[in-house]
Amino acid sequence: MYDPTVARLTYRALLGRRRALILGALPLLLIVISVAVRALSGADDQVAVDLLGGFALATMVPIIGVIAGTGAIGPEIDDGSVVYLLAKPVKRPTIMLTKLIVAIAVTMAFSAIPTFLAGLILNGNGQQIAVAYTVAALVASIAYAAMFLLLGTVTRHAVVFGLVYALVWEALFGSLVDGARTLSVQQWALAVAHEVTEGDLVTSDVGLPTAVILLTVVTAGATWYAGQKLRTLKLAGEE
Amino acid sequence: MTTLNIDHVSRWFGNVVAVNDVTMTIGPGVTGLLGPNGAGKSTLINMMGGFLAPSTGSVTLDGKPVWRNEQIYKHIGIVPEREAMYDFLTGREFVVANAELHGLGAKAAQRALATVEMEYAQDRKISTYSKGMRQRVKMASALVHEPSLLLLDEPFNGMDPRQRMQLMDLLRRMGDEGRTVLFSSHILEEVEQLAAHIEVIVAGRHAASGDFRRIRRLMTDRPHRYLVRSSDDRALAAALIADPSTAGIEVDVTEGALRIQAVDFGRFTALLPRVARDHGIRLLTVSPSDESLESVFSYLVAA
Numbered sequence: 001m002y003d004p005t006v007a008r009l010t011y012r013a014l015l016g017r018r019r020a021l022i023l024g025a026l027p028l029l030l031i032v033i034s035v036a037v038r039a040l041s042g043a044d045d046q047v048a049v050d051l052l053g054g055f056a057l058a059t060m061v062p063i064i065g066v067i068a069g070t071g072a073i074g075p076e077i078d079d080g081s082v083v084y085l086l087a088k089p090v091k092r093p094t095i096m097l098t099k100l101i102v103a104i105a106v107t108m109a110f111s112a113i114p115t116f117l118a119g120l121i122l123n124g125n126g127q128q129i130a131v132a133y134t135v136a137a138l139v140a141s142i143a144y145a146a147m148f149l150l151l152g153t154v155t156r157h158a159v160v161f162g163l164v165y166a167l168v169w170e171a172l173f174g175s176l177v178d179g180a181r182t183l184s185v186q187q188w189a190l191a192v193a194h195e196v197t198e199g200d201l202v203t204s205d206v207g208l209p210t211a212v213i214l215l216t217v218v219t220a221g222a223t224w225y226a227g228q229k230l231r232t233l234k235l236a237g238e239e
Numbered sequence: 240m241t242t243l244n245i246d247h248v249s250r251w252f253g254n255v256v257a258v259n260d261v262t263m264t265i266g267p268g269v270t271g272l273l274g275p276n277g278a279g280k281s282t283l284i285n286m287m288g289g290f291l292a293p294s295t296g297s298v299t300l301d302g303k304p305v306w307r308n309e310q311i312y313k314h315i316g317i318v319p320e321r322e323a324m325y326d327f328l329t330g331r332e333f334v335v336a337n338a339e340l341h342g343l344g345a346k347a348a349q350r351a352l353a354t355v356e357m358e359y360a361q362d363r364k365i366s367t368y369s370k371g372m373r374q375r376v377k378m379a380s381a382l383v384h385e386p387s388l389l390l391l392d393e394p395f396n397g398m399d400p401r402q403r404m405q406l407m408d409l410l411r412r413m414g415d416e417g418r419t420v421l422f423s424s425h426i427l428e429e430v431e432q433l434a435a436h437i438e439v440i441v442a443g444r445h446a447a448s449g450d451f452r453r454i455r456r457l458m459t460d461r462p463h464r465y466l467v468r469s470s471d472d473r474a475l476a477a478a479l480i481a482d483p484s485t486a487g488i489e490v491d492v493t494e495g496a497l498r499i500q501a502v503d504f505g506r507f508t509a510l511l512p513r514v515a516r517d518h519g520i521r522l523l524t525v526s527p528s529d530e531s532l533e534s535v536f537s538y539l540v541a542a
Contacts, residue, residue, distance in 0.1 A: 005339040009325060016327055079323030084380060087288065087317045088340040089310050231307060232292065 003090055006098040014071050014106055023067055023106070026060045027114035034118040045129060048122035049201050052133040056118060058186055061111040061140045062166030068110070069148025070158035072103040073226075077233065078156055086233065093227035096149070100223050103145035112137040128197045136186075136193035136202075143185045143219050150222040153229045181205040188215045241301055241314065241387035241419045242266050243287060248296035250282055257282040259443040260296070265421050269414035271434030272423040273454075279443040280423040281320065284392045287421070288317050300388060313341070316381030320392035322373060324365060330376045331361035337380040351379040355409065371402035378409070389413060391422040395429055407433050431455070462486065463504050467497045468524035469515065478514045482506075496524065 015023075033055070037047060076082040085095055115137045119130020147165075152158040173180040181187045182205065190204035191211035204211065243265040250258040258279045265287075274280050285291040286298050289305040289312075298305045305311050325333055331352065338348040352358050355375040360368070365376065374394060381389060391410075395403050410433060414420050424430050430437055431451045439447040439454060447457055469475045476488045476497055484503035491498050501507035515522050 003340070005336050009328075009336055012327060013325070080319065080321040081323040081325055083290065083317065083319050083321075084324065084337060085340065086290065087312050087315065088337075089312045089342075090340055091309060233290075 001094050001097050002101060003094050003098045006085060006090070006095050007102050009085075010072050010099050010102040011106075013075065014068060014102065019067065019071055023064060023110045026063060027110055030056055030060055030114050030118050031121070034121040038121050043123040043126065045123055045127055045201060048119060048126070048129050051122060052115060052119055052129065053190070053202070056111075056115045057133060057136050057140065057189065058171050059167070060114075061107070061137050061189075062144055062170050062185070063163065064111045065107050065141060065144025066148050066159060066162030066166055068103045068106040069145045070152035070162055072099045072106075072145075072149055072152065074152035074156075074158045077153065082233070086230070092230045093224075096153075096223060096227040096230055100146055100149055100226075103149050104142050107141040107145045108138055111141055127199050127201055129201060132193040132197040132202045135196045136189040139192045139215065140185050140189035143188065143215050146219040146222040146226075147185070150226040150229075153226045153233075178205070182210075183214075185215075185218070187211070240267055240417070243388060243419060243421070244297075244299045244302075245283075245287070246297050246299070248283075248286060248293045248298060250279075250286060250291065250294045256443055258286070258293075258440075261440070261443075261445045262296075263438050263445060263448060265419055265438075266436075267414070267417050267419050268436060269410055269420045269422070269434050270436045270438060271430035272421060272438050272440060273427060273430045274423075274425060274440035274446075276425050278425075278440045280425075280440055281392055282443075283440065284390055284421075284423055288315065288390050313384065314387050316384070316386035316389045318374075318377045318381045318389070318391040318394055320396065322370075324373065324377060324380075326366035327364065329362050329364055330357055330368070330372075330379075333365060333376060334361075334379045334383060338383040341384040343383060347383045348379075351382045352376075354382055355379045356405070370397045371399060374398060374402070374406065378406070386418070388419045389421070391420070393424060394422050395424060395426070403429075427458075463501045463507070464528045465497075465499045465501065466494075466524065466526050466528045467499055467511070467522065468495065469497070470521040470523070471518075472497050474518055475515065475520050478518055479510065482510050482514075484510055498528070 034051065037051060041047060073082070076085070086092070112134050116130050116134040119125055119133055123129060125131060148158065148162045151162055155161060169180065170184055170186050187204050187206045188211035190202060191206045191208050193202050194204050195208055245261055245263045245265070248258060248261050249256065261283065272280050272283065282291065286293050287305065289308065292306050300311055300314060303311060328336070331348065334348040334352055335345050338344060338351070352361050355378045357372065357375050357379060360372060365373065368376065394406060398406065410420055410422065414435070422433070435450060437449065437451055437454045438445065447454055467475070472490060476490060479485045479499065480488055484501055484506035485499060486502045487500040489498040511525065512522070
């Protein structure tokens with residue numbers, strides 16, 4: 001269910017010069033802010049939680065997920081080059097699953113590693129905060145990559161829709177409407193992170209069982225549906 | 240022996256019928272799919288290649304369905320019309336990737352690159368390639384697995400005459416090897432030079448089918464209009480109208496020419512010079528006035 005050639009092509013498309021710069025910008029910003037905060041106000045658990053939760057997990061991870069998830073397939077469908085993958089005796093779900101694995105790996109690399117580093121810089125992993133948010137970032141990466149890969153398969157405006165979801169739903173609605181939080185990848189990831197930490201610094205509005213079930217359903221459902229869409233994909237540019 | 244069967248295939252997009260009840264059988268050798276732009280050639284090729292489901296009817300390759308059947312691509316090579324093709328790879332990397340997706344290796348890729356004579360530029364990035372080079376690398380990617388059916392959508396678009404000739408030679412060779420090769424084009428001369436068999440598509444309908452002589456004949460056996468200038472227009476007109484190959488002659492005084500409508504193309508083209516010689520009339524201009532491909536096609540559809 002994994003094709004190394006599809007993976008290689010996807011990696012090279014994703015980590016091409018311009019996209020890699022965009023992927024690297026936010027993590028770099030996170031590290032710079034962390035260094036500045038630590039230098040100005042010293043180690044503080046609450047500050048670490050605010051920054052990792054408010055910026056890293058709420059903003060950076062979903063945006064990285066949008067770029068990697070939609071970028072793993074969207075451009076190929078847009079310009080029609082996906083035809084070279086589709087005109088092969090390779091199962092469409094295999095193509096999709098391979099692209100998902102690549103998107104997850106890239107999202108994890110560009111979100112979890114900087115989150116962990118930022119955590120270390122902010123309070124030296126006091127109260128397991130760095131580890132907790134790293135786990136949250138890893139978990140969220142999987143769900144985001146799957147969701148945005150599906151988005152990249154079904155619409156040409158995947159990046160816009162993805163950013164609207166990431167910024168409006170996760171960041172804005174989540175803080176205003178309680179119900180929205182139950183349906184938020186960020187909260188599901190926090191529920192998992194909560195299990196990892198000892199204290200109550202990291203909390204989630206969603207219980208662990210609900211979170212795990214929703215994460216699994218969203219990831220598996222999005223991947224399955226994307227595979228189906230790819231089987232009947234209409235190539236653009238037809239008369 | 241590979242035969243592609245298109246059986247009562249229609250395809251519509253919303254209210255627009257792109258392909259209308261087309262039935263044809265494409266066998267070994269080179270077949271040209273001829274039609275003006277927007278006739279539905281690309282839609283038809285997309286259905287032949289399994290990228291689009293027919294709204295009704297079926298497309299089968301040696302009895303096996305093409306739609307939603309990935310395994311069929313072991314036998315099909317596709318050269319799409321669109322340019323996009325992983326521009327960040329080199330030509331060699333691109334063809335190797337295509338070979339790997341077929342479960343083949345670098346050797347197959349190298350052979351395909353040699354077939355299209357692209358070895359000299361294989362280590363350059365595709366983004367630096369000219370249109371003709373791209374076309375050849377696309378060909379190589381479609382040939383890596385030695386398919387028995389090759390589908391090409393407007394392969395000669397934007398090629399210079401030398402590249403065109405090279406590609407024609409290559410396709411002719413493929414056809415001679417017994418492969419089934421189908422290419423689309425809106426240029427009659429292109430199709431005529433290369434294809435032993437021609438299928439004509441106009442406005443989504445299958446307008447004509449046969450070898451190029453038959454298609455030529457269909458295209459020539461229709462009322463032809465000529466503009467003729469001579470040393471004695473009226474004497475020429477009088478002599479021509481006596482023959483049944485001429486349906487009407489107008490003396491255009493302002494142009495100083497004859498407008499002739501011929502109904503029997505072959506007979507008229509033999510008659511005109513003979514009549515002129517017999518009457519001692521010098522022909523100054525003989526030019527067809529409605530030879531545009533569109534008018535030929537519209538005649539074919541009406542027929």
